[in-house]
Each structure stands twice: as structure tokens, then as C-alpha cells.
Amino acid sequence: MPTPLQDVSVFLVSTLLSLYVIALMLRMLLAMARADFYNPISQFLVTVTNPPVLLLRRFVPPLGRLDTSVLLLIIVLKMLEIWLVATMRGVNPPFGVVFMVTVFQLLQLLIYIYIVSIIIHAIMSWFMAAGGHMGRNPLSGLLHSLNRPILDPIRRVMPQMGMVDLSPLVAIIGLNVLLILLRSLF
Numbered sequence: 001m002p003t004p005l006q007d008v009s010v011f012l013v014s015t016l017l018s019l020y021v022i023a024l025m026l027r028m029l030l031a032m033a034r035a036d037f038y039n040p041i042s043q044f045l046v047t048v049t050n051p052p053v054l055l056l057r058r059f060v061p062p063l064g065r066l067d068t069s070v071l072l073l074i075i076v077l078k079m080l081e082i083w084l085v086a087t088m089r090g091v092n093p094p095f096g097v098v099f100m101v102t103v104f105q106l107l108q109l110l111i112y113i114y115i116v117s118i119i120i121h122a123i124m125s126w127f128m129a130a131g132g133h134m135g136r137n138p139l140s141g142l143l144h145s146l147n148r149p150i151l152d153p154i155r156r157v158m159p160q161m162g163m164v165d166l167s168p169l170v171a172i173i174g175l176n177v178l179l180i181l182l183r184s185l186f
Contacts, residue, residue, distance in 0.1 A: 002089065010088050017081035021074055024049050025109060028070045035145035039138050049073075078102045104186045108179065114150060115175050117143050122168040147171075 002010075027045045035042060049070070056069035079102045086093045093101075121143035128140060147168075154167040 006088055010085050013084050013088070014081060017077055017084075020049075021077050021081070021106075022109065022113070024053075024070055024074045024077070025106075025113060027053075028067055028074070029110075029113065029146055030142060031067055031070075032065050033145045033149060034065075035142050039142055041138050041142055074106065075102060078106055100186070104182070107182055111175050111179050111182070114147070115172055117146050118150070118168045118171055118175075121147055150175075 023045055027042075027049050030042055030045070031037075037043075037046075052073055053067075053069055056073055060069040060072055062068055079098050082098050082101050082105070083093065086098075121140065124137065124140050124143070128137060150171050151167045154170050155165070158167055158170065
């Protein structure tokens with residue numbers, strides 16, 4: 001039976017590493033979406049994640065728009081988190097299991113990031129449209145850039161429903177279907 005100190009340790013390790021992995025993934029996704037680099041939120045993500053990324057970039061070159069040093073760091077930190085948590089719970093998982101769980105959890109995280117960002121962007125568009133300040137909000141611009149690769153193809157094939165954009169709903173349904181299929185594989 002785990003002690004309260006073990007539970008606190010697991011919680012802290014998991015939370016801190018997960019938050020850093022999320023920051024790295026957002027940095028990578030925003031760079032791939034060519035979001036505004038000078039946006040204050042982008043600058044925050046770059047500042048927080050730059051020390052290990054710049055070190056890795058000396059050895060790991062990018063592949064086109066994919067920053068492979070960031071991707072490698074995401075994978076390594078997620079694997080470290082899974083291994084540390086398992087070890088703190090008294091389990092010594094094999095490398096292959098840790099790698100497979102890492103891939104599964106990172107794909108899940110990627111889908112959740114898009115689901116949450118689409119929901120936040122849709123809600124912001126409702127409130128911002130009334131005030132007319134949508135373009136001035138730094139988060140709105142980033143969410144628009146981040147979600148554009150998913151929403152634009154849907155908008156091209158979906159008929160316009162007057163003033164209501166149903167593409168976020170279709171995207172969220174599709175992303176949830178992907179989550180269900182991903183879970184069925186693992």
C-alpha cells in the first residue's frame with residue numbers, strides 16, 4: 001500500500017513533467033501551424049522550453065517544419081515520467097512497454113490539445129464577436145492558427161449554415177472518434 005509521501009511524490013513528478021510536455025507540444029504545434037512567434041503566449045512557451053531545446057538542436061537537426069529536437073525531448077520526458085511513476089509505485093517496466101505507453105499517451109495528449117483548443121476558440125468567438133475584440137486577444141490568434149489545419153478542410157467540404165460555423169462540432173466529433181479508435185488499439 002502506497003504511503004502518502006509516495007502519493008505526493010508521484011503526483012508532483014507526474015504533474016510537473018506533464019505540464020512541461022504540454023508546453024513543449026504546444027510549442028511544436030504552434031511552430032508547425034506557423035502561429036505568430038511574437039505573440040506573448042508563444043514567447044512564454046519558447047522562453048520556458050528553450051534551455052533544453054537549444055541544447056538538443058546542436059545534435060538533432062529539424063526535418064522541414066518539424067522541430068525534431070522538441071519532438072525528441074517530448075518523447076524522452078514522457079518516457080521518464082512513465083518510468084519514474086512506475087518505479088515509485090514499485091514496478092520496473094521494460095523499455096518497450098514504457099515506449100508503447102509513451103506513444104499512446106502522447107497521441108492522446110495531441111488529440112486532447114486539439115479538442116480543448118477548438119472548444120475554447122469556439123466559446124471565445126461567441127463572446128468576442130459581441131464585443132468586436134477577437135483580433136486583439138493573443139490567445140484567440142494562437143488558437144485560430146493552431147486549429148486552422150483541422151478546421152479549414154472541414155469548412156471547405158461543409159456547406160455554410162448561415163452565421164453558424166459547425167466545423168468545430170464536426171472536428172470535435174471526429175477527434176473523439178480518433179480517441180475511441182486509439183484506445184481500442186491499446
